[in-house]
Amino acid sequence: MSHTLGVRQAQKQKTRQALLDAALELLQEQSLSSLGLREVTRAVGVAPTAFYRHFRSTADLGVALVEEALGSLHPMIGATVSPGGDSAERIARAVELIEGHVSRYPAHVRFIARERHGGVQPVREAIRRQLARFAEEVRAELAKDPEAAGWSEADLLMLAGLYVDQMLSTADLFLEAYEAAPEAREEGMRRAGETARRRMRLISAGRRHWLDPDPGPRGEDR
Secondary structure, eight states: OHHHHHHHHHHHHHHHHHHHHHHHHHTTSSOGGGOOHHHHHHHHTOOHHHHTTTOSSHHHHHHHHHHHHHHTTHHHHHHHHOSOSOHHHHHHHHHHHHHHHHHHOHHHHHHHHHHTTSSOHHHHHHHHHHHHHHHHHHHHHHHTSGGGTTOOHHHHHHHHHHHHHHHHHHHHHHHHHHTSOHHHHHHHHHHHHHHHHHHHHHHHHHHHTTTSOOBOTTSOBO
16 A cells, blocks of 8 residues: 555656646746646646646746745855855855856746746745745855954845845846857856856955945045
8 A cells, every 4th residue: 555655646746847847848938927727737748637736826836936946056055155265266156156057957047037026926925935045044154254243133134135136146147148049158158257256246345344434425434
């Protein structure tokens, strides 16, 4: 009996993953709000009623795609902002990791970029929750850095949010370059990397001077 249950559970999980994969493929050319469940089930080769054994709606499927697309990024967070090395090394490491992720999972990056401000509210909220979790994880990593001495929790979280936003922006830059014509891809990826590094250097420069005395309107300390 247990063997039979195990086989059924494995088949159920296989079908669920097939639905997710098919939806992600279809979403390369459209938004989630325009995706029909019959399109997804037809691509997998199952009856429309089978969809409801796995998801309550296409919005529910979209939330599962958010968890799949962003959930696997959490282990990368520590590596992108860990205090090891100087600022230039940390920035280079972060940009390299993001570039590699985009190259491996372009469909996931495209889905998040499109649906972050898309028309399906549960999916927008799921993305927002994941990004808030990222910001908390980044804040915890930043707090380990000696440069964080004297920073308030609120300011560290604000800085973490800037890094998370920049990580998303960097992923979008690399995705645009990745999807360019083959003859333009290499140059596009190089430019995307340089732009990302410059932006992150700007954030780092501001970070170093955040605790400096706040100048008054005429350059005098308040």
